[in-house]
Amino acid sequence: MTLLAGEPSGGQAPTGPEQPLREEGPGFRQVFVEGIVYGNSVTVTALAIVTGIVLGGLLIAFSDPHVLHRWAHLFSAPGAAFSSAWDSASSAYSAMFQGAVVNIHSVGKAFHGGSISSVFSPISETLVQATPLILASLAVMLPFRAGLFNIGATGQFIGGAFLAGWVGFGVSLPPVIHVVVAVLAGFAGGAIVGGLVGALRARTGANEVIVTIMLNYVMEYLLLYLLGTAYFRRPGRIDPISPLVQGTARLPHLFGHGLRVNAGIVVALAGAAGVAWLLKRSTFGFEFRAIGFNPRAARTAGIDIGRGYTQVFLIAGGLAGLAGACVVLGTDFTLTPQVYGTYGIDGITVALLGRGAPLGVVLAALLYAGLHAGGVQMQASTQTPVDIVTVIQAVIVLFVAAPPLIRGLYRLRARPVTSETRATPTITYVGDP
Amino acid sequence: MTDTGGIDDRSFNASSYQGLLDAAKADPNITTAYLQSTTQSDYVPNINALVQRNCGIIVTVGFLMGDATQSAAKAHPTDHFAIVDYNYSPPLNNVLGLIFNTAQAGFLGGYLAAGMTKTGTVATFGGMKLPTVTIYMDGFYDGVQYYNQKHNKNVKVLGWNEKTQNGTFTGDFTDQTKGKEVTQTFIQQGADIIFPVAGNVGLGAAAAVKQNGNGVHMLWVDTDGCISAPQYCSIFISSVTKGIASAVKTVTLAAANNQFKGGNYVGTLANNGVGISPFHDFASKVPASLQSELNQIKQGIINGSIKVASPSQPTS
Known part of the structure; x- marks a missing residue:
């Protein structure tokens, strides 16, 4: 048996412990996954966010020509230089807050006969943005816990968006x-794409990173092709x-037609709750996590790893498909060749920021969505x-993905890895042997 | 409000923003602001953010924003909108669609290319298969056929066939690498004049043409290439232009003076809404006979004696 084909195929009885596994010892994945899920304390994540926002503020201030002009006269008028930099950054951030959470002016107006919906529209926009982000990053997070990298949320999103959209416009019910x-069709569409990856991984040992990236391209061009055919194209349009x-x-x-927030957010939160239940309370979840900790030990314990891989990717794909369904059925109402946006890629960073836990993912997605919705207002x-928002997001993720940076910056001690921070006892690895 | 290309795409987003700036220059009471979309899902929230700022007029840029602009205009009937490259039938009272019959200008470009080619092969490609893109390619194709008919030549067009409405597209308006690859393929197939209709992607085409050197040239699209991308002026025979900036300027000034009227504006050769730019570096290289033929054809299109047939032509 070669190294690549060394895993049992799905459905087979668990094989003996003496058979070689592809991953001998703790690979890069295992160290990385453990570092993200267990190595980062809440403090590190919070400090990463603060650092990102501070750096972003500096960038805002010093990309403003007005501020730069004042700084040219730093020594003659230092007060003006600092206050203009502060004004520039703080007005940008207060606009961002007003666009993401609540606009104080509209609250005042609402008491004097203004519209109530404009008070809640910022938070509504944040929730709308968060909906597909939560689902897409759950799709990344779940395989992550089983030691698998899902880079294919984009392709699975397209699969879900396409089937949901098709049921939405092509069928009358x-x-x-x-x-x-239509929502269930979205889950199915994503699960088909995801399940394909899981089955390939389980049966042939194909690297799921490569397969998911390639499937993204396949799905993007398949969507473009299908939308170009007469059957899927809107009558009267040639694009x-x-x-x-x-x-x-x-x-x-x-909450009425004035606000875009829709039942999609309920679907997303239900998805997060479902994944939390799955990981904590179900046998499936236990198996997933066991595979993630140590595939060899999991197999020895009688867990069918191949079946586990397939199931993880089926569910993950379905979650990404739900994200697609929520966009098509909740806000866009139509399929275009760019319907997938950047949700699949953002899902990866949100999953990292959420430290691989469902609640963390929800909070991280809300932060990301708030930054995005606020960025528009800013x-x-x-x-x-609006590029500054991307910079802030990138800086936060950079620090979250590299905790030693933050620890060094704020002189924090590394969190000791104990049996409490780890759910099952395994050997402590320092790096690749 | 711009599409994902942003205000520095040297193409239709840049032209639209230039129109706003020109209007602000002409009327000091006008202040301008812009919002860039990062994905298509941003269209609706971006329009809403501008609506809440009580703008005098909101200019949305591009065909893809048709649905989003329509729903915003219906939800806010007292706000004024203009949309570049899109029109509604029936027209909306508070939206002015700015559309351009660029098939007419593309026709001139095609005729010019056919007259200038040495290899007898010219090529065009698009960014995405949208009517606002293919209309240029239709005109270009027709112009080449018209030249063949007049001069008994057989100049071939690569990258587009008007009859089947199929051709070469790079898939977006931002990836310059794809523009470079497509252009290199065309050059290998013998094309010596390339006409990209793909916004920023055209810059990749220009890089490939310049790299190739010997005798390959280009037509730029939307704006005068020698002004918007001067580093490549030496390879631009001319540009097939579309007067987005002046149309945006006109509608903005009208809105500022309370003279806004919804409906449709169609830019044509007759009202100088579309055209071909000066030849710049090629002024001495384009034969005088060809230049006078181009003028005759322009008159012919304006008075209707030459018909330009493109299924994407604006009808209203």
Whole structure:
């Protein structure tokens, strides 16, 4: 048996412990996964966020020509230089807060006959942005806990968006049933793409990183091709855009038509709760985590690793597919060749930021979504380029992914790895042997 | 509000923003602001953010924002909008669609290319298969066929076939590497004049053309290439232009003076909404006979004696 084909195929009885596994000892993956899930304390994550925001503020201040002009006169008027830098960064951030959480001015207006919906529209936008992010990053996080890297949330998102959209515009069903069937179709679409990856990993030992990246391309071009065919193209248009999703298949608005927040956020939170239950309380989840900790020990304990890989990717793909369904049925109502946006890639960073836990993922997605929704407002009212948001996000993730940086910066001690911080006892690894 | 290309794409987003800046220069009471979209999902929240700022007019850029602009315009009937490259039928009262019959200008570009080619092969490609892209390619194709018919030549067009409406597309308007690859393939197939209709991707094409050197040239699109991408001026025979900036400027000034009217504006050769730019470095290299033929054809298109047939032409 070669090294690459050294794993049992799904459905086979568990093989003996003496057979070689592909991953001998703790590979890079295991060390990385453990570092993210157990090595980062809440303090490190919080400090990473603060550092990102401070660095972002400096960038905002010093990319503002007005501020730079004042700094040219630093020695003659130091007060003006510092205050203009502070004003620039603080006005940008306060605009961001108003765009992501609540706009104080609209609260005042609401008491004097203004619209209530404008008070809640920032938080509604944040929730709308968070919906696909939560689901896509759950799709990354779950395989992560089983020691697998899912870079393919984009492809699975497309699979889900496509099937959900198709059911949405191509099938006529009664209200309520239609939207439920469309959402389930989204799960199925993603699960098909994800399950393919899991099956390939289980049966042939194909590296899931490569397979998922390649499948992203396959799905992107498949979508472009399908939208170009007469069947999926909107009548009267020659560009690749699908018909509009029927009213019966749209996710209902939660708080009236003035706010875009819709039932998708409920789906996302249910997904997060489901994954939490799966990991903590179910046999599946126990097996996933056992495989993640130590595949060899898991096999010795009688866990069918191949089946585990397939199941993990089926569920993960389904979650990414739900993200696609929520975008198509909740906000976009149509399929375009760029419908997948950057959710799949952002899902990876949100999963890292969320430290591989469902609650962490939800909070991290809310932070990301808030930065994004607030970024729009920041650009609209202070003309700070929206790219600054990407920089802040990148800096935060950089620090979260490299805890020693933050520990060094703030002189924190490394968190000792004890049996309490680890769910099952394994050998402590320092690096690749 | 710009598409993902942003205000420095040297193409339609840049032109639209330039139109706003020109309007602000002409009327000091106008202040401008812009929002860049990072993905298509940003269209709706971005428009909403601008609506909440009580803008005098909101200019959305690009065909892809058609649905988002329409729903925003219906939800806010007292706000004024203009959308570049899109029109509604029936027209909306508070949206002015700015559309351009660029097939007419592409026709001139195609005729010019056919007259200038040495190898007898010219090529075009698009960014995405959108009507606003293929309309240029239709015009270009027609112009070459018209030249063949007039001069009994057989100049071939690579990258687009008007009859089947199929051709070469790079898939987006940002990836310059793809533009470079496509252009290199065309050059290997013998094309010596390339006409990219792909925004920023065209810069990749220009890099490939310049790298190749010997005798391969280009037509730039949307704006005068010698102004928007001067580093490549030496390889641009001309540019097939679309007057987005002046149309945006006009509608912005109208909105500032309370003279905004919804409906559609169609830029044509007749109202100078589309055209081909000066030849710049090629002024002495384009034969006088070809230049006068181009002028005749322009008149012919304006008075209707030459028909440009493109299924993507604006009808209203």
